[in-house]
Amino acid sequence: MKTFTADIKHGDCLTVLADYPANFFDLIVTSPPYADRRKNTYGGISPEKYVDWFLPRGGQFLRVLKPAGTFILNIKEKAENGERHTFVLELILALRKQGWLWTEEFIWHKRNCYPGKWPNRFRDAWERCLQFNKTRHFKMNQEAVMVPMGDWKDARLKSLGKNDVVRFDSQVGSGFGKNIENWVGREKAYPSNVLHLATECGNKSHSAAFPEALPEWFIRLFTDEGDLVLDPFLGSGTTCAVAQRLRRNSVGVEILADYCGLAEAEIKTADYQLFENGAKNGKRINSGNHKVH
């Protein structure tokens, strides 16, 4: 059985990527350390310096990405002193000046966002997924992320009991998601640029894990099997694990040694699952949580 590589590199992506050739990766998908967040783990780049910190790395991304490749940046500015920071807006403008095309801004709607209540603000339930490209003609497999139409649910679920319906929505490992694959009919719909995903962060001890469904969606949309994915801010390794599951090769760069260890373990699990399942039918496993429409 064919295996797929998942390289974990320890270091700053700025220097690590310098060793890679140009036009090398098919997709870059990442959730970078947010400005002024995770101070204890990442050193906390201040909002004012964020663009200056990011730009040289963005230059490397631009170099190593294939012409038909895509760069997905998951980021959201936090509120401070009663205002939203503007560094993300400035980053978009700066990246365009650097040569990137700002193709699209996807909205990740976090259905179960962090609870809380403030006198002058509601809960923040969305993040930006910024799409950048080198050229206007990039690879895009729209069919790979098609979702069942709304009516499909009614038709299929009407024979189920109420408890099953409830479990259907609680998705994660409910034992129901696995079955979805079996009866996804012909009635599929293209998604829009608003993604509805839960924030399921698994059981890892990572400070900023994004849910597997997020990288999964973009990997399926922008790469083929066997393509090469890069996450320059890997964290606990979600992107590489998902890439492996989806039979893509991947490189993950992480500056913190502890996270590299977590990521290695994650990859091994994913590799084992791939073997277990791939040997049987080659299908992806744990289809679980991609409620996108």
Place this chain on the structure above:
Amino acid sequence: MKTFTADIKHGDCLTVLADYPANFFDLIVTSPPYADRRKNTYGGISPEKYVDWFLPRGGQFLRVLKPAGTFILNIKEKAENGERHTFVLELILALRKQGWLWTEEFIWHKRNCYPGKWPNRFRDAWERCLQFNKTRHFKMNQEAVMVPMGDWKDARLKSLGKNDVVRFDSQVGSGFGKNIENWVGREKAYPSNVLHLATECGNKSHSAAFPEALPEWFIRLFTDEGDLVLDPFLGSGTTCAVAQRLRRNSVGVEILADYCGLAEAEIKTADYQLFENGAKNGKRINSGNHKVH
């Protein structure tokens, strides 16, 4: 019975507002002509010139808004030449430089977005609702936009079939199915900064009507009864009509005479409805379609 004024002013808001005193309005909510849209009707401000065109008007808004007031700007950049325009980002930065606080960015998720299919893009299903303030201590009635759970808890839940459970959940995307036991017994829930509204703009022949639920939500959130609302780009009069329905005073400015006529008619209808209904119980009518959570 008390009535509420809804003044329709014909002209460019830049000059019309010059006649108003400072610190006069409690809320400004508007959906301005988008760059390069409605060329035939508005003259089409090009994206490159949009910020320059908007800023002097933003200055007037800043002047006439009360210190505890709020300015809501509904806008979305279009795709051109394969890229998203950046003029909205630049506008945010420019407005901050002008003295505004960029307090929040709400996402209006358009459930029924415009159709279409393209090789490198999905359908655009969201718009920005940018919140700006003069001070950090602004008026905000969070309770006024809470999603009433009592309505269907008492009246509908027991009559809900299992399909309704699924359908409702897919509509609001709130994890209803998962939390069904929690909702029962709770009367209301606070929304997040993601609004789920359909785009139905009624039966008017206006090229850019936003749905009534959008201004309604912000009017209820940021004003009290009897407060004064301004829409400097009134269009066919939605904002004023909604304000009237909600027992707020309002001023609407519109540069096109034809739209002023439409708006006047709209107001009259709203006024009649208010009388009809207000005489009975003072409740808002036609609460219709604000699927917000």
Place this chain on the structure above:
DNA sequence: AGCTCTTATGAATCATTGA
């Protein structure tokens, strides 16, 4: 009441043509 079917309708994009 619940389910199925039908129909109306959206602040859109892109490719093509013409000035």
Place this chain on the structure above:
DNA sequence: GTCAATGATTCATAAGAGC
């Protein structure tokens, strides 16, 4: 060429009728 205008194409949802 560059730029502007025009047309073809597109599809998920809500709402309503009918059984």
